[in-house]
Amino acid sequence: MVGLGKLGLPLAALLATRGFEVVGLDADRRRIDGINAGLVGGSELGLESLIRDAESRLRLEMISDQAIAISDVTFIIVPTPSGPDGRFRNDSVIAAIRQIGNALRATDRYHLVVLVSTVMPTSMTEVIAPALEKAARRKVGDRLGLCYSPEFVALGSVIRDMSRPDLLLIGESDAAAGDLLLGIYRAIIETKPEIHRMNFVNAEICKLAVNSFVTTKISFANMIAEACDHLPSADAEVVLRAAGADSRIGHDYLRGAVGYGGPCFPRDNIAFTLMGRDLGLQFELAAATDATNRHQLQRLCAVIEARAQTGATIAILGMSYKPGTDVIEASQGIALAQAMFDGGFNVLIADPAAAQNAAAILGHGVSVASAAEAVARADVVAIMTQWPQFRNIPMANFMRDKQNITVIDPWRVFKFGELPSSVEHIVLGFGPDAAGEPPPQAYND
Ligand SMILES: NC(=O)c1ccc[n+]([C@@H]2O[C@H](COP(=O)([O-])OP(=O)(O)OC[C@H]3O[C@@H](n4cnc5c(N)ncnc54)[C@H](O)[C@@H]3O)[C@@H](O)[C@H]2O)c1
Incomplete structure (x- = not known):
């Protein structure tokens, strides 16, 4: 799990409690030390007890090639802040992708990379997949799978929302990559959500479309409320x-x-x-x-x-x-x-x-x-x-x-x-x- 922030840490802990061996990686030493000292940050319901339940299956470390090379799947949940023009910046994602790609050069095993961070449509095919292929020196499809799977969660109820989602959205490079990710999700979900598997651009559009629709609904309600004033x-x-x-x-x-x-x-x-x-x-x-x-x-x-x-x-x-x-x-x-x-x-x-x-x-x-x-x-x-x-x-x-x-x-x-x-x-x-x-x-x- 690359990025132990508001989403990455709950997902890492959730996977560990379901039996996966999880290495939580972050670029910020203070973040790792803080979590190890019990300062998980935020007010995420159930997070502290989830981390306790994860026991030794959740290890936290500074990001390193070695930790990636021994893994089968890497999730990336790093920030994609809005730039001055309002478009999301991919710098942290690219930094993580390069490091993952470099680490994978040392292994011939199949590896799946899952990007969870929100990105602008077309980023996956135009920027992220090429950066991964260049760093790993192998093509996506050649012992390398890539998925874009943004989460639809609300802060405060991240664990509940991850384990009881309405929708699983999976943008996949190929069916094997999507199958592997779906198998992992099945271990953490407690409900039967709709599963939507698609290509990258459709998943990228869908993530933004969902949030844009919900904001439109809120603004519509506020418009009615102002009329009522x-x-x-x-x-x-x-x-x-x-x-x-x-x-x-x-x-x-x-x-x-x-x-x-x-x-x-x-x-x-x-x-x-x-x-x-x-x-x-x-x-x-x-x-x-x-x-x-x-x-x-x-x-x-x-x-x-x-x-x-x-x-x-x-x-x-x-x-x-x-x-x-x-x-x-x-x-x-x-x-x-x-x-x-x-x-x-x-x-x-x-x-x-x-x-x-x-x-x-x-x-x-x-x-x-x-x-x-x-x-x-x-x-x-x-x-x-x-x-x-x-x-x-x-x-x-x-x-x-x-x-x-x-x-x-x-x-x-x-x-x-x-x-x-x-x-x-x-x-x-x-x-x-x-x-x-x-x-x-x-x-x-
Ligand atoms: N917070 C939400 O409610 C929410 C909901 C849906 C989607 N998202 C998306 O998820 C992504 C992450 O959000 P968040 O709120 O968890 O972020 P966050 O800022 O809480 O945490 C990000 C973590 O990533 C680490 N990091 C940054 N660059 C790194 C690198 N190159 N290698 C390793 N670690 C690195 C940071 O030190 C930090 O601990 C964003 O794209 C965001 O838009 C967030």
């Missing part, structure tokens, strides 16, 4: 729950709240737009999804700025891009904190897992507090991540002697009537009734 007695939750019951639509990710973020959705959708542009096509749908997503921040800022003067204290609860992780990449909470700081507000941030990561990015302009303390000191509270811990904030902390505070609650963490009556509780995607008040019965049904 302005329509008396409208409730986006009621509308979307009904619309999602149509099997052609489905409930998943059909929820109006804040924009999407994280290490995959925003950049995969942008990369999809760029794939279209490279082909001389417009791909306006994917571009509109991105524009709609960026608009969600302005929508939120407008609600706050209508209620708070410059210099007021804004508490932003939730810095991670979603609950259950400390990852803050492209997080809406971070974007809001930055926008509020730039707008001259006094910003307090709180998060059960990601506060320190957020403070490191946002710098000295913002202060870190516990959620309870942030609420106690704020004029406006924005709940950006649906952490269940936020429901434990004492109600007294929302109360003031003199002026009332506003709580903006896009995820509907609190029901109407649950917060003290002095609080202005704003739920996005909810139109005012004729008297300008949201109707609680519509929300609580």
Whole structure:
């Protein structure tokens, strides 16, 4: 397993618990030492116990030719960060491929290389396969198999998602390579997912298409929610729950709240737009999804700025891009904190897992507090991540002697009537009734 990051380490541990001898390889000594010292990073459910269960079948080492040469299969799960133009960079993949190819020169045995990292369409045939063949001095097909098999997982539930996937996507150089990979997957999957085997370019397009479709669905839900903001007695939750019951639509990710973020959705959708542009096509749908997503921040800022003067204290609860992780990449909470700081507000941030990561990015302009303390000191509270811990904030902390505070609650963490009556509780995607008040019965049904 080359790359022991957020995906590579769980997959390595999962394979080891299913009886494979796994050598986990990374280029970063601190990462290996950290894992060996029990610092697995993130908040991945079940990862620490999985590593314990793997016992001696999981060895962690610096990447070396020797470890690759004794293996039958190498998975590559290294970063493919977006470059300044939005296209994914293959530098780390190529570095890994060259090292694997070099190591394979020392052996005549069949070897399968599986790339899991997300790449731009055509990378496999135009860049990665040629780099492997050059380094290994043998052709793909000649005792050398190559697969592109991206994972569809969400941080926080990576182990569950890897062992219970909806879909196994395998781009394969030939049937023998695909058969071998499928056999390995069968050892870790607990369900009967649809298996889709195909050539490289189809798998590359499919990976981006899935994430672009999901982001479009989220932006569509946010568009409905914004309409509901302005329509008396409208409730986006009621509308979307009904619309999602149509099997052609489905409930998943059909929820109006804040924009999407994280290490995959925003950049995969942008990369999809760029794939279209490279082909001389417009791909306006994917571009509109991105524009709609960026608009969600302005929508939120407008609600706050209508209620708070410059210099007021804004508490932003939730810095991670979603609950259950400390990852803050492209997080809406971070974007809001930055926008509020730039707008001259006094910003307090709180998060059960990601506060320190957020403070490191946002710098000295913002202060870190516990959620309870942030609420106690704020004029406006924005709940950006649906952490269940936020429901434990004492109600007294929302109360003031003199002026009332506003709580903006896009995820509907609190029901109407649950917060003290002095609080202005704003739920996005909810139109005012004729008297300008949201109707609680519509929300609580
Ligand atoms: N994180 C997600 O939710 C997610 C979901 C689907 C797909 N992906 C894709 O998976 C890939 C990896 O993502 P991640 O989140 O696990 O990355 P990560 O940054 O958490 O980990 C990558 C690891 O690879 C190591 N590494 C880098 N170059 C190396 C090299 N040449 N040799 C050996 N080790 C090397 C790094 O030190 C690091 O430990 C990316 O392409 C990403 O787009 C990620």
